[in-house]
Amino acid sequence: MNTNSNTNHFTKQPGLYTQLRGVILYSLMISATTFSNIANAGMMDEPVVTKVAMNKFEITNANHNPKVWALNAWVMKDIQRLVLKSKGESVDGETSSENMLLYGHGIAPYWDIQLGLGYDTHENDTHNWGVIGLSGMAPYFFETNAYALVDSDGTLGLRLATEYDTLFTQRLILSSELEANAYSDDIPELQLGSGLSSIALGLRLRYEIKREFAPYIGVEFHKTYGQTADYHKEDFESALVAGLRFWF
Amino acid sequence: MNTQNLSIRSNDSQPNSLTRRTFIKGAVMSSTMAGVGFNPTQLLASTPGGIQNQSHVQNTKVLSGTEFHLDIGTSIVNFTGTPQLATTINNMLPSPTLIWREGDEVTLHVTNHLDEMTSIHWHGIILPFEMDGVPGLTFDGIKPGETFTYKFKVQQHGSYWYHSHSGFQEQNGMYGSIVILPKQKDPYHYQHDHVIQLSDWTDEDPHDVVKNLKRMPDYYNYQQRTLGDFFSEVQENGFMTAFNNRKMWNEMSMMDRDLSDVTGATYTYLMNGANPSTHWRGVFKPGEKVRLRFINSSAMTFFDIHIPGLKMTVIASDGNLVQPVEVDQLRIGVAETYDVLVEPQHEQAYAVFAQALDRSGYAIGSLTTDANLIADTPELDPLPILGHSDMAMDMSKMDHSMPGMHHDMHDMKVMPSMEHSQHQEMNHDTPDMSAMDHSQHQEMNHDTPDMSAMDHSQHQEMNQNTPDMSAMDHSQHQSMNHAMEHDTPALKQRLQPNANLEVADWPVEQAKIKWGPHTNMRAEDAQYRLSDPGVGLRNNGRKVLTYADLRNLYPTNLEPKPDREIVLNLTGNMERYMWSIDGVPYSKAEPMHFKFGERIRITFINNTMMNHPMHLHGMWSDLETGDLNYLPRKHTIVVQPGARISYRVTVDAKGVWAYHCHMLYHMAGMFRKVIVA
Numbered sequence: 075m076n077t078n079s080n081t082n083h084f085t086k087q088p089g090l091y092t093q094l095r096g097v098i099l100y101s102l103m104i105s106a107t108t109f110s111n112i113a114n115a116g117m118m119d120e121p122v123v124t125k126v127a128m129n130k131f132e133i134t135n136a137n138h139n140p141k142v143w144a145l146n147a148w149v150m151k152d153i154q155r156l157v158l159k160s161k162g163e164s165v166d167g168e169t170s171s172e173n174m175l176l177y178g179h180g181i182a183p184y185w186d187i188q189l190g191l192g193y194d195t196h197e198n199d200t201h202n203w204g205v206i207g208l209s210g211m212a213p214y215f216f217e218t219n220a221y222a223l224v225d226s227d228g229t230l231g232l233r234l235a236t237e238y239d240t241l242f243t244q245r246l247i248l249s250s251e252l253e254a255n256a257y258s259d260d261i262p263e264l265q266l267g268s269g270l271s272s273i274a275l276g277l278r279l280r281y282e283i284k285r286e287f288a289p290y291i292g293v294e295f296h297k298t299y300g301q302t303a304d305y306h307k308e309d310f311e312s313a314l315v316a317g318l319r320f321w322f
Numbered sequence: 323m324n325t326q327n328l329s330i331r332s333n334d335s336q337p338n339s340l341t342r343r344t345f346i347k348g349a350v351m352s353s354t355m356a357g358v359g360f361n362p363t364q365l366l367a368s369t370p371g372g373i374q375n376q377s378h379v380q381n382t383k384v385l386s387g388t389e390f391h392l393d394i395g396t397s398i399v400n401f402t403g404t405p406q407l408a409t410t411i412n413n414m415l416p417s418p419t420l421i422w423r424e425g426d427e428v429t430l431h432v433t434n435h436l437d438e439m440t441s442i443h444w445h446g447i448i449l450p451f452e453m454d455g456v457p458g459l460t461f462d463g464i465k466p467g468e469t470f471t472y473k474f475k476v477q478q479h480g481s482y483w484y485h486s487h488s489g490f491q492e493q494n495g496m497y498g499s500i501v502i503l504p505k506q507k508d509p510y511h512y513q514h515d516h517v518i519q520l521s522d523w524t525d526e527d528p529h530d531v532v533k534n535l536k537r538m539p540d541y542y543n544y545q546q547r548t549l550g551d552f553f554s555e556v557q558e559n560g561f562m563t564a565f566n567n568r569k570m571w572n573e574m575s576m577m578d579r580d581l582s583d584v585t586g587a588t589y590t591y592l593m594n595g596a597n598p599s600t601h602w603r604g605v606f607k608p609g610e611k612v613r614l615r616f617i618n619s620s621a622m623t624f625f626d627i628h629i630p631g632l633k634m635t636v637i638a639s640d641g642n643l644v645q646p647v648e649v650d651q652l653r654i655g656v657a658e659t660y661d662v663l664v665e666p667q668h669e670q671a672y673a674v675f676a677q678a679l680d681r682s683g684y685a686i687g688s689l690t691t692d693a694n695l696i697a698d699t700p701e702l703d704p705l706p707i708l709g710h711s712d713m714a715m716d717m718s719k720m721d722h723s724m725p726g727m728h729h730d731m732h733d734m735k736v737m738p739s740m741e742h743s744q745h746q747e748m749n750h751d752t753p754d755m756s757a758m759d760h761s762q763h764q765e766m767n768h769d770t771p772d773m774s775a776m777d778h779s780q781h782q783e784m785n786q787n788t789p790d791m792s793a794m795d796h797s798q799h800q801s802m803n804h805a806m807e808h809d810t811p812a813l814k815q816r817l818q819p820n821a822n823l824e825v826a827d828w829p830v831e832q833a834k835i836k837w838g839p840h841t842n843m844r845a846e847d848a849q850y851r852l853s854d855p856g857v858g859l860r861n862n863g864r865k866v867l868t869y870a871d872l873r874n875l876y877p878t879n880l881e882p883k884p885d886r887e888i889v890l891n892l893t894g895n896m897e898r899y900m901w902s903i904d905g906v907p908y909s910k911a912e913p914m915h916f917k918f919g920e921r922i923r924i925t926f927i928n929n930t931m932m933n934h935p936m937h938l939h940g941m942w943s944d945l946e947t948g949d950l951n952y953l954p955r956k957h958t959i960v961v962q963p964g965a966r967i968s969y970r971v972t973v974d975a976k977g978v979w980a981y982h983c984h985m986l987y988h989m990a991g992m993f994r995k996v997i998v999a
Contacts, residue, residue, distance in 0.1 A: 120900075120909060121990075123536040150536070153839045153898070180839030183895050184575055211897065214572040241548040285534070285541050321537070 120152040125321060130161070130278075132317025134294065140165045142315070153180030157188060157209075162195070170196045172233075174205055174221070185210035192223055199263035201225060212236065230258040245283075249290075251276040260301055267301020280319055288319045376407060382414045382498070382595055386421035388428050392442070394464075394486075395435035399495065401523050401590045401597045408495035408523075409436065409486065415595045416519050416619065417484070417498025424479040424505040430472040432464060439463040442472070443487040444500065445657060445937075446641055446957035449474040451977025454939055456487045459978055459995060463488060479504035480641025481615035481659045482957075483519070490528030493621040493986055497521065501615065502641070509875075510637060512611035512663060516604045520654070520676050520685050522589040522620040523597075532987055535583055535899045542585040545680065545705055546577065570710070576843070578708040580896065580931055581857070583987060584622040586683030591623065593676065593685040601696050602674075602687030608667055612689060613637075614674070615661050618654045621986035624679040624933055624960075626653050626859060629672050629689070630700050634662035636867055640956040643875040650864035653679070653856055655935040655960035657984040660867075664689070673697035679858060679933075681705050706858025712931060714845030714964030828923065832889035836905030842895040845929045848966040852947055856933070856962055869967075872947050872954035879951040881944065884923035884970055888914070892961060892983070892992065894930045900991060901930075901983065907991035914981065916973040916998045925968040928961040934988065935960045938996070939979040944970040958984060973998055 130144035144161040155178040162171025176190035185208060192203030207221035216236045223231035237251040253274040260267050278292030292315045303309035379397040392411050399408040399415055411417035422428050434440045441463050443455040453474045457463030464470045485497040499517045524531060534541040555564035571578050596602040606612050614634075618625060628634075628651035635646045638661035646663075654660055654676075666672055671690035678684060681702045688697040837844065853870035854860065894901040903911065916922060924943075928934060936943075937958045944953040946968045953970065961967050976998050983992035 120907065121532065121536070123533055125537040152900070180898070183839055183842035184897055185839075211575050213575055215575055241546055242550070243548060244544040244546060285538060 122149060122151045124149045127319075127321035129319055129321075130317060131319070132290075132292075132315045134313040134315045136311065136313040138165045142317070148178070153186075154178070155186065157190075174203075176205060176207070178209060182210070184212075188221075192221075194264055196264045201261065201264055203231065215239070225261075227259070229261060232256045246279070246281050247288075249276075249278045249280065249292075251278070265302070265305035267299075267304065269300045269302075271300065271302035272296065272298045276315075278315065278317075278319075286321050289317070290319055291316045377413055379408060379410060379415045379595075380413045382416050382419060383412075384419045384421060388422075388426050390418075390420060390428070390430045392418070392430060392432045393435055394432065394440050394442075394496065397495075399523075401592065402525050404525055406525050409440075409491045410495055411442075411498060414498075415495045416521070417496060419498060419517055420484070420500045422476045422500060422502045424476055424502055427473065427475045431469055432472065433469040434464040434466050437466050439465060439488050440486055440491060440496075441488045442484055443939075444472070444482070444484050446482045446659075447474075447500070448477050448940070448942070448975070451940055451975065451979060454977075454979065456939065456980045459980055476502055478502060478641060480638055480643070481517070481617060481661050482641050483617045483619055483657075483659065485619060487980075490621075490986065492619075493522075493524065493528040493531075495523070497619040499615070499617050499619075508637075508643070510611075510613070510663060512613040514604065514606055514610060514612040515615070516612065517594065517615045517617060518602070518674060518687065519594050519617045519619050520623075520625050521592045521595075521618075522584070522623040522678075523592055524584075524588045524590075526588055528621070528986075531584060531588065532899075535987060539583075539896050539899050540577070540580070542583065542587040543577075543580065543680075544585070544587050545579050545581075545682065547579055574713075574843070575897070576713070576931065579705065581680035581706060581708070582622065582624075582678065582682070583896075583899075583932065583985075585680055586678060589623065589678070589683060591620075591625075591676070591678060591683050591685035593674070593687040596687065598684065598686050598699070603693050603696065604674075604687065604689050605693050606666055606689055606691060608669055608691060609665070612664050612666065613661060614664060615659065616652075616654055617659045618656055620656050622656065624653060624655050625676040625685065626651060626679060626703070627674070627676045628652075628700075628864065629664060629674050631668075632664045632666055632672055632689075634664055636871070637661050637663055639872055639954055640958060642955040644954050645873045645875055645952065647867065647871045648865070649867040649871070651859065651862075652867035653859060655933060655958065655984075656986075657935050657937055657958040658956075658960065671695045671697035673700055675700050677702055679706070679856075681858070703858065703862065708857055708931060708963070711849070711851070711854075712857055712963040713843065714848045714929075826887065828884045828886050830887040830889060832891075833904045833906075835891050835893065836902075838905065840895050840898065840900045840902060840907070841893040841905050841929065842897055843929050843931065845927055845964045845966075848927045848929075848964055850967065851962055851965040852967070854962065854965070869945060869947050869960075872945065873949055873952035874954045875952075877951050878944065878953040878955075881950075881953065881970065881972065882921050885917075885920045887923040887925060887968075889925045889927065892926055892928045892930055892934050892936075894932070894988070894992070896931065899987075901988040902991045903994060908982075908993035908995075909991075911994055913995040913997050916971075916996055918973055918976050918998055920973050922971045922973060923968055924971060925966060926959075926961045927966045928963055931963045932985070932988070933960055933962055934992065935984040936982070937984045938971060938981045940975040940977065940998075941971050941973060941979070944972075946970065 124147070126145070126147040128143065128145050130142055132142050133139055134142060140163040142163045145159065147158045148155045157176040157178050158174070159176070160171060160173045162169055171194065173193045174190055176188040178186035178188040181187050188205070188207045188209050190205050192205045194201040194203070203223040203225050205221050205223050207219060209219045212218045216238050218236040219234070221233045223233065233253075233255050235251065235253045237249055240248040240250065242248065254270070255272050256270045257266050257268055274294065274296045276292060276294045278290045280288040280290035282288040293312060294315055295312045297310045298306050299309070376396060376398045379399045394409065394411055395413065396407045397410040397413045397415065398405050400406070408415050432442055439457060441455045441457045441461070444453070451460045453472050454460040455472070461470070479502040482500040482502065483497060484500055485492040497519070499519050501517065540546065552564060552568070555567065559567070590597050593602040604612070616627060633648050633650065634652065635648050636644065636652065637646050638644060640659050652660055666689055669691045671688040671692070674687045674689060676685040681704070684702065686699055688695075690696060853868045855866035855868050859866045891904050893903065893905045900907065926936060935958045942955045943957060943959050945956050945959055947954060959967060959969055979996040979998065981994045981996045982989050
């Protein structure tokens with residue numbers, strides 16, 4: 075996702091939200107039936123649990139005030155989980171997004187290996203990926219995701235993100251997130267160039283009114299490199315953000 | 323069934339006052355406070371349905387006799403300002419206090435008015451397994467609308483409790499206490515007898531509590547380390563020390579303030595069904611002796627109990643009498659019971675103060691000379707911070723390494739005599755040392771099984787005041803020990819080897835542990851920590867009860883040696899909120915097989931940072947606290963974080979039994995079926 079692509083024209087991707095809702099509802103259904111079994115049978119040690127987390131749902135002060143989201147939803151049983159990730163931005167009703175549907179399997183106490191498909195959208199174009207990655211908590215409590223992507227042309231992509239929470243109080247929490255993306259070849263339709271394409275740093279200060287519901291304000295720095303930078307008017311941008319972080 | 327109306331009042335602060343006299347006479351209890359009439363029709367169980375059809379919860383009453391009718395339904399309760407539906411028995415929370423008599427056969431008709439299955443398990447009661455009340459294991463459960471009749475002979479006495487063994491009904495209010503009067507009088511005299519049943523109440527649906535923990539393991543922890551905490555440590559110790567102190571925890575992605583999974587963030591802590599504002603009250607006259615029967619009926623909460631201004635003399639644990647030991651404070655694990663005697667002397671109100679282990683809340687009541695006078699609420703103790711010993715880390719690998727420590731010494735299977743010279747080296751002022759100190763201390767302490775007086779005094783000194791250890795006169799200790807061995811032949815014959823000195827000449831069985839994503843910690847250096855009062859109670863200036871203080875009132879020297887030993891590892895991954903034994907959750911585990919008639923030694927190693935109160939149904943757990951001649955007999959044994967503990971079980975009850983951690987939200991996985999044939 076890049077914050078200055080709002081100067082471009084997008085076509086709407088109406089299917090995305092509908093698809094998301096379907097997955098969410100299905101997950102909730104599974105969750106509800108499983109838990110009623112516990113109450114009756116007394117014992118069930120591997121309940122199916124769902125979590126739908128909208129980690130970012132914000133508006134920024136960049137041109138045309140893009141709306142940005144980052145969603146991480148999963149259905150988990152024991153150490154297996156089905157993960158749906160989606161992030162992107164919408165400007166004037168048009169969206170650009172990165173989406174992944176992954177199967178995750180616990181390989182270490184804090185780590186899942188994840189396998190699946192990626193689906194990027196940009197303007198009129200879409201791009202499909204095969205994805206393998208690691209998701210979990212690195213020592214010192216860094217929530218970390220690392221994905222390697224490959225498309226049908228053999229182009230490789232690498233997307234890394236790590237997040238760290240600093241507690242000012244039990245409810246006032248600063249989340250610092252660092253992202254880096256790199257690709258082996260140009261992907262013009264996604265306006266991505268080969269090599270290191272972008273690095274983003276986000277600082278978001280949230281207040282957890284409830285664990286599940288936290289408004290935040292923050293700042294996002296974004297820098298593009300190499301060919302990727304050529305696709306964009308400016309190679310560095312910063313923006314103020316305000317949004318909500320919520321999960322259920 | 324003899325329904326006794328004890329002190330029905332307009333508010334909820336209901337004293338469960340059982341005076342000894344009324345126990346014996348079986349007379350109607352006299353109210354300790356101004357009585358208000360109650361409506362007998364409200365005693366009938368309510369019918370399930372919408373909240374508008376529900377009756378409000380009644381104060382707990384005492385039922386005694388040999389035949390009981392227990393009706394399980396729902397009632398409206400209000401502990402937080404918001405009315406909620408609780409699962410109740412006879413419309414009461416806690417459920418009625420049952421008075422049985424040792425030797426009687428009791429019949430209990432339990433009728434299910436809920437629209438889901440239910441069950442009652444008689445916790446700690448020795449009975450035929452069909453009467454044990456574990457659905458799917460010992461019977462089919464009680465279906466909606468059905469009545470199940472429990473019938474068994476009461477073979478024991480003391481303080482026990484009962485609760486639902488179905489789903490989360492226990493969390494939702496379905497628990498009551500059992501007081502069994504002894505055939506032969508207890509060797510204690512007292513004028514008042516109170517059950518003090520502690521519990522944790524949440525307005526949330528317990529299913530949601532589990533989901534929250536699965537989605538975010540620290541969901542309920544609002545005492546996490548903040549940036550400010552780090553800065554003040556930097557200010558105090560400098561950046562590098564502060565950083566290094568954090569290092570191991572950070573590297574392992576663990577938190578030293580991860581004390582309880584579920585906290586006061588959702589819980590309201592209750593004493594006999596009274597929250598801190600309604601405040602339970604028990605009335606006494608100065609100089610009278612009062613027996614308090616503490617019963618922890620919480621789903622997830624350990625309590626640290628003290629009564630400022632009073633010493634408590636512990637006389638029983640889990641129903642069984644122990645040699646009296648005077649303490650200032652005791653920690654009661656989930657499902658444990660402790661009986662204490664107190665002798666308040668002054669015309670005043672004494673606070674019976676039960677802090678949640680993580681200090682996120684408390685239950686409180688008053689022992690008072692005037693029912694209208696309640697005690698001030700004492701201050702909560704400081705937030706406990708977990709130490710390295712709670713993770714069973716090998717301390718030699720730590721940064722502030724301590725030269726001269728020999729860890730192999732701690733291998734307790736065969737305990738060589740103490741190297742007293744070590745004490746000099748151990749006299750460091752590191753808080754984490756306490757666990758180590760105590761384990762060693764314990765070994766020494768119980769070299770001399772019969773010198774209880776000496777044990778206790780020295781014990782206290784060492785326990786409270788680790789740095790003073792060097793002051794101990796080891797030579798004297800040793801010589802006394804020596805003298806003991808040359809005591810009268812009769813005495814010598816009676817003595818068996820010390821539990822910790824005993825050579826394990828029995829086979830030891832240990833399943834292969836499945837380490838993996840479902841286990842996030844491994845206790846590399848798990849120690850016996852019997853004289854460790856536990857995190858938050860170490861060196862707090864009070865005499866705190868520890869397991870090492872528990873000695874059966876009666877000799878147990880005729881118990882045979884174990885035929886075999888089973889080592890069980892308690893495992894889990896708190897980040898994924900999964901719990902298991904030997905890395906295997908209940909659903910994937912084979913049943914354990916015990917042979918009828920054998921004596922088993924069970925050793926638990928806790929590879930997690932949580933306390934696990936392990937409860938074996940149907941058979942006693944004879945806890946090795948140091949002296950084989952006086953093993954205290956318990957039904958629930960707390961295994962401290964990163965610690966190991968051993969106890970012995972005489973397999974004298976055929977059937978199918980449950981064996982599990984009594985933390986309600988650990989229980990699904992940390993559970994085994996035991997087959998005795």
